[in-house]
Amino acid sequence: MRQVKYIFIREFSEYFISPIAYIVISIFLLITGWFFFSSFFLSNQAALRAFFLLLPITFSFVVPAIPMRLLSEEINIGTYETLLTLPVTFRDVLLGKFLAATAFTTAMLVPTLAYPIFISFLGDIDWGPVIGGYIGAILLGAAFSSIGLFASSLTRNQIIAFIIGMVICFFLTLIDKMLFFFPSSIVGFLQYIAAGYHFENISKGIIDSRDIIYFLSLSFLGLYGSHLILQEKY
Amino acid sequence: MINVQSLTKYYEDFCAVDQINLKIKKGEILGLLGPNGAGKTTTLRMLTGFLKPTSGDIHVKDFTIEENSLEIKKLMGYLPESAPLYHEMLVYDYLTYIANIRELDTDQKNKRINDLVDLCGIREVMHRPIGELSKGYNQRVGLAHAMMNDPEILVLDEPTSGLDPNQRVEIREIIRRISKKKTIILSTHILSEAEATCNRIAIINKGKIIADDKTESLKKAASGEYFIHISLKNTSLQKIKDKLGSISGIVKIEKENSTNKIIHSKITCRTDQDLREDIYREIKKTDWTLLELYREAKTLENIFRELTKENE
Structure with missing residues (x-):
């Protein structure tokens, strides 16, 4: 298990060596900042609701860009061979990389903490939904990172990995907005697998074990899927 | 030390390695020799636990590759063909990373890195990104990577391919310096190289071993x-x-x-x-x-x- 730590440190620090990290963070902050503040003063409410409402959609195309290179780049350059002939297991590799991507998504959220802090000067902010929203955002980031990692295990091309990850994340985010297209018998099921639905619950400030279990199991599924793919390939 | 029995590997329908048997004793330097596409790399990849064999057994000491691949990986150092390393990392950071993964403790780590840097002659590039190194230096960093845990078995896949003659001699010199206490398996398609460094040569073609003898006996047969x-x-x-x-x-x-x-x-x-x-x-x-x-x-x-x- 010590190997997980070193793989995590390596992957996490590599994000900040390459310019990709800064590009992704800037794009994320630009988009969320613009959409949030363009309507913020109109609604005249000291709340982050609009920010968290939009977050699953922003996340579903920004987050898959973070883990997209984690496996496909290694497979492409061949460093995968040097890595796997070190005394590490698939589990160590995947966990280390998954944690690095999750830590990076969390780091991406840190600058947005400025929003609630400044809003609290403007009015009386309700901290419950804000804290709930950030916990939800970290969990959502973890789940999407794990899906991105899975996409990255499928191909040696980072762009393809990104697109696959994005499609899966978009599907999970938007499925509960399109429930009226489906027969009522499967609506309950579709709502349960929708990431947007569970995230909305948490961001209202209600921390329900069902939602937490949902995000944790989604992360687990992504990791398990990548594990199966790697085992099958090598 | 290493015992390989009827090792076979299929890629889809293509048979890359066909029923190979090999016994490697401690202290031997075995050269796997063969034309491109003969199955050398596949054999080495299976030996190091990177690829799963289609059938056959690999025993290293008392371990088998299916059950104890982690223990076997701890005994081995492996340098894949053309030494793929993380391009963005500095040489020093990379070696520290490998030492950490290999679970060396702090004192041991610094000493080992220091020794390897001298042995492989990479002191002057320690603070440069690996991606900027020349092929010769890249290969030497790869060698240092493979020897980090002072492995009993060193597996080198075409350690000198793509190098100029001077660099080739240097790499060969490093291999000879470390060969005294180790079992080394190296693959090459350059004969003179196998002749110069190995004390046993196995010629492999189309996935089969077609000759396997001490270098001297092979030479004598030729003379x-x-x-x-x-x-x-x-x-x-x-x-x-x-x-x-x-x-x-x-x-x-x-x-x-x-x-x-x-x-x-x-x-x-x-x-x-x-x-x-x-x-x-x-x-x-x-x-x-x-x-x-x-x-x-x-x-x-x-x-x-x-x-x-x-x-x-």
Whole structure:
């Protein structure tokens, strides 16, 4: 298990060596900042609701860009061979990389903490939904990172990995907005697998074990899927 | 130390490695020799636990690869072909990372890195990104990577491919320096290299081992035979065969090619004596014109070419 730590440190620090990290963070902050503040003063409410409402959609195309290179780049350059002939297991590799991507998504959220802090000067902010929203955002980031990692295990091309990850994340985010297209018998099921639905619950400030279990199991599924793919390939 | 039994690997329908058996003793330097695509890399990848064999067993010491691949990986150091390393990392950071993964403790780590840096001669590039290094330095960092845990078994896949002759000698020199206490398996398609560094050579072609012996025995097998090339005018191959075939020691006379009534032929001799004089004396008795006569020693190169051609 010590190997997980070193793989995590390596992957996490590599994000900040390459310019990709800064590009992704800037794009994320630009988009969320613009959409949030363009309507913020109109609604005249000291709340982050609009920010968290939009977050699953922003996340579903920004987050898959973070883990997209984690496996496909290694497979492409061949460093995968040097890595796997070190005394590490698939589990160590995947966990280390998954944690690095999750830590990076969390780091991406840190600058947005400025929003609630400044809003609290403007009015009386309700901290419950804000804290709930950030916990939800970290969990959502973890789940999407794990899906991105899975996409990255499928191909040696980072762009393809990104697109696959994005499609899966978009599907999970938007499925509960399109429930009226489906027969009522499967609506309950579709709502349960929708990431947007569970995230909305948490961001209202209600921390329900069902939602937490949902995000944790989604992360687990992504990791398990990548594990199966790697085992099958090598 | 290492015991490989009927190791087989299929990629889809293509058989890359076919029923290979190998026993490698402690302290041996085994050269896996073969043309490109013969199955060398696949064999090494299975040996290091990177690829799963389709069938067959690999035992290293008391471990088997299916059950104890982690223990085997701890015993081994492996340098894949063309040393793929993380390009963005500094050499120093990379070696520290490997030392951490290999679970060296802090004192040991610094000492080991220091030793390896001297051994591989990479002190002056320690603070440069790996992606900016020349191929020779990249390969040396790869060697340092493979030797980080002071492994009992060192597996090197084409350690000198793509290097210039000077760099090749340097890498060979490093391998020789470390070879005293280690079991080394290296693959190459360059014969002279296997000859210079290995004390045992296994020639592999189309996934099969077709020769496996000590380097000296292979060389000795080669030294009993040699070739004489002659070019003659005013004659025919049949006449040459009639005239020279009777000389004892001559095994085979073949035509290499003929141009403008000149016949170039190759005579295979299996004897310790030099037959050039006898051949000359025989030819002097005739009215043929002798244009050329020279001797070619049979080297490992010839054996290699013969063995790998026959199977085509």
